[in-house]
Amino acid sequence: MxxxxxRITIYVGNLGSGKTExxxxxxxxxxxxxxxxxxxxxxxxxxxxxxxLVRKQLEDMGxxxxxxxxxxxxxxxxxxxxxxxxxxxNVEMTGVFDVGGDDVGAVALGQYRELLEGRDFQMIFxxxxxxxFTRDPEGIIRYLxxxxxxxxxxxxxxxxxANLGGETDLDTVLNGFSVVSRVAARIGLPLVFTxxxxxxxxEVRLALGGxxxxxxxxxxxKAPWDP
Amino acid sequence: MAxxxxxGNEAIGEGAVRAxxxxxxxxxxxxxxxxxxxxxxxxxxxxxxxxxxxxEVASINMVxxxxxxxxxxxxxxxxxxxxxxxxxxxxxAGAELPCVIVNMIRGGPGLGNIAPAQSxxxxxxxxxxxxxxxVLVLAPSSVQEIIDLMQDAFDLADKYRNPVMLxxxxxxxxxxxxxxxxxxxxxxxxxxxxxxxxGRMGRDRKNLINSLYIVPENxxxxxxxxxxxxxxxxESEQRWEDYHTEGAEMxxxxxxxxxxxxxxxxxxxxxxxxxxxxxxxxTLWPFPxxxxxxxxxxVRCFLTVEMNMGQxxxxxxxxxxxxxxxxxxxxxxxxxxxxxxxYREALKILDGGAD
Numbered sequence: 274m275x276x277x278x279x280r281i282t283i284y285v286g287n288l289g290s291g292k293t294e295x296x297x298x299x300x301x302x303x304x305x306x307x308x309x310x311x312x313x314x315x316x317x318x319x320x321x322x323x324x325x326l327v328r329k330q331l332e333d334m335g336x337x338x339x340x341x342x343x344x345x346x347x348x349x350x351x352x353x354x355x356x357x358x359x360x361x362x363n364v365e366m367t368g369v370f371d372v373g374g375d376d377v378g379a380v381a382l383g384q385y386r387e388l389l390e391g392r393d394f395q396m397i398f399x400x401x402x403x404x405x406f407t408r409d410p411e412g413i414i415r416y417l418x419x420x421x422x423x424x425x426x427x428x429x430x431x432x433x434x435a436n437l438g439g440e441t442d443l444d445t446v447l448n449g450f451s452v453v454s455r456v457a458a459r460i461g462l463p464l465v466f467t468x469x470x471x472x473x474x475x476e477v478r479l480a481l482g483g484x485x486x487x488x489x490x491x492x493x494x495k496a497p498w499d500p
Numbered sequence: 501m502a503x504x505x506x507x508g509n510e511a512i513g514e515g516a517v518r519a520x521x522x523x524x525x526x527x528x529x530x531x532x533x534x535x536x537x538x539x540x541x542x543x544x545x546x547x548x549x550x551x552x553x554x555x556e557v558a559s560i561n562m563v564x565x566x567x568x569x570x571x572x573x574x575x576x577x578x579x580x581x582x583x584x585x586x587x588x589x590x591x592x593a594g595a596e597l598p599c600v601i602v603n604m605i606r607g608g609p610g611l612g613n614i615a616p617a618q619s620x621x622x623x624x625x626x627x628x629x630x631x632x633x634x635v636l637v638l639a640p641s642s643v644q645e646i647i648d649l650m651q652d653a654f655d656l657a658d659k660y661r662n663p664v665m666l667x668x669x670x671x672x673x674x675x676x677x678x679x680x681x682x683x684x685x686x687x688x689x690x691x692x693x694x695x696x697x698x699g700r701m702g703r704d705r706k707n708l709i710n711s712l713y714i715v716p717e718n719x720x721x722x723x724x725x726x727x728x729x730x731x732x733x734x735e736s737e738q739r740w741e742d743y744h745t746e747g748a749e750m751x752x753x754x755x756x757x758x759x760x761x762x763x764x765x766x767x768x769x770x771x772x773x774x775x776x777x778x779x780x781x782x783t784l785w786p787f788p789x790x791x792x793x794x795x796x797x798x799v800r801c802f803l804t805v806e807m808n809m810g811q812x813x814x815x816x817x818x819x820x821x822x823x824x825x826x827x828x829x830x831x832x833x834x835x836x837x838x839x840x841x842x843y844r845e846a847l848k849i850l851d852g853g854a855d
Contacts, residue, residue: 348614349614437505438678500764
C-alpha cells in the first residue's frame with residue numbers, strides 16, 4: 274500500500290475525520306519499510322487528541338515528530354514549527370503531514386504551498402462517512418472544496434476512514450467505501466486506500482478484493498479511561 | 501434512526517436543535533468552540549439564528565432578551581467566559597427566564613489553561629452570581645447522554661422558568677462517540693408561555709420581564725416564591741446513576757469525565773470480587789442527597805473523585821451527615837485522574853481502614 278504514496282503525504286479532512294490516526298499509522302508504516310520518516314503535526318485547531326500528545330511514544334519508536342515544542346504544545350495558538358520546512362526540503366526524508374480539521378485548519382498548510390510546488394508530494398483527503406457533515410457525496414465535496422480553497426492546494430486522492438469508534442463493523446467500512454467511491458468517480462480522484470482498525474483489516478481486505486489498499490490502524494488517540 | 505460519530509461539543513449543538521432551540525448567542529473559547537462552530541452551520545439549516553456576540557456579557561444579555569420573548573435559547577462558554585456571564589445569569593434567575601447555559605470547564609483559576617477540569621462545581625451549584633438563586637445543573641458523561649440531556653435541559657428550564665446549566669469539560673466536548681439520532685427532526689413543541697413579552701395581544705395587563713423589586717416587602721415575597729421553586733426542584737429533580745452499588749462496601753462518587761474513569765476502577769475491583777460501586781450524580785444541583793443518604797446506611801465508606809481540589813465532597817459530607825467517612829481524591833489544573841491511581845487510593849482506604 275505504501276508504494277502508492279509520494280515522498281510527502283499531506284492528510285487533510287474535516288474535524289474528527291481521523292486524520293491524526295491515519296497520519297500516525299502511515300508514518301509508522303513507512304518507518305518499518307526502513308525510511309527515515311517525520312510526522313509533521315500542523316494541527317492548529319484541536320488542542321485535544323492531537324499527535325503531539327503521544328510525541329514521546331512515537332519518538333521512542335524511531336519517528337521524528339515535528340510540532341511546536343515545550344509550553345506551546347499545550348496552547349490553542351496557531352503556532353507551527355520552523356522545522357517543517359526542513360522536512361519538505363530534505364529529499365532523503367519521508368514526511369507525513371497531519372493538518373488540522375476543516376478549511377480553518379487547512380489555512381496553516383497554505384503557507385507551504387510555494388515551498389511544496391514541484392516537489393514529490395500529494396495531498397490526501399481523509400473521509401469518515403459516519404461524521405455529521407460528510408455522510409453523503411454532496412457534503413464531502415463541499416468540505417473538500419473548502420479545504421482546497423483555504424490551502425490553495427488541489428487534492429490528489431481520497432481515503433475511506435469510515436468508522437464509529439469502538440462500534441465499527443464491516444458494514445460501516447463497506448458503506449463508507451461505497452460513498453467514497455462515488456465521490457472518487459464524480460470528481461475524478463483515486464480512492465488511495467481504506468483505513469480500518471487492525472482487528473477488522475483482514476475481513477475488509479477480503480471483502481474489498483486484492484486491488485484496494487487497506488491500512489490497518491492501531492489506536493493512539495485514547496480516552497483517559499481506554500485500556 | 502442513524503448512528504453517527506459525534507464530538508461531545510457537536511452533540512450539545514445537535515441535541516439543542518432537536519430540543520427546539522433556534523437561537524444561540526456566544527463568544528468563542530477553547531475547549532467548547534466546536535459547539536458554536538457546529539451551530540453556525542446547523543441553525544440556519546433549521547431556520548434558526550446563530551450570532552457571535554462581541555463578548556460573553558453581550559451573549560448572556562442577548563439570551564435574556566430571547567428568553568424574555570419566549571424563545572428556546574442557549575449560550576455556551578468555558579470557565580472565564582462563564583464568570584463574565586454571572587451578572588446576566590443572576591438577572592435571568594431573578595426575572596424567572598428559562599435558558600440553557602453550557603460550561604465546558606477548563607483548568608483555572610484565572611486564565612488557567614484549556615485542559616479539562618471540574619473546578620467550577622461551586623460556581624455552578626451555588627448560584628454563581630449575586631443574590632439567592634439556584635441554577636439546575638446537569639452533568640452528562642457520554643456523548644449519547646449529552647444528546648438525551650439537552651432535551652431535558654430545555655424542558656426543565658421551561659418547567660421551572662429558570663436557567664439550566666450543562667456542565668462538562670474539555671474531554672467530554674472533544675471526544676468522539678457513536679450516537680443514535682432519529683432521521684426526522686420534529687418541529688419544536690414549546691409549552692405555552694403566557695408570561696412572555698410578545699406584545700399585549702388583547703390582554704388587560706402588560707407582560708413585563710424584570711428582576712427589579714424596589715420595595716423590600718415585595719422583594720422578600722419574590723425571594724420566598726423563588727425559594728419554594730428551588731425546594732420543588734430539590735424534591736423532584738435529583739438524578740443519579742448507580743453502577744454496582746448493590747452490596748458495596750465502598751462507593752466512589754464522581755460525575756462527568758471523572759465518573760468514566762471511576763467506572764473502569766469499579767470494573768477492576770469487581771473483577772477481583774471486591775464490592776466497590778460508583779454513584780454518578782447526573783444533577784449536580786439539586787445534588788442527589790437522597791441517594792447518598794440512603795447509601796450511607798449500608799456502605800462502609802465513600803471516596804469522591806473529582807477534577808478539582810474537593811468541591812462536591814462538601815455536598816456528599818452534608819448528605820452522609822457524619823454517618824460514614826467520606827474521603828477525597830482529586831487531580832487539578834487540567835490533569836485527569838488515572839484509573840490505576842484511583843484504584844490504589846481506594847485499596848489503601850479499604851485495607852487500611854477508612855477512619
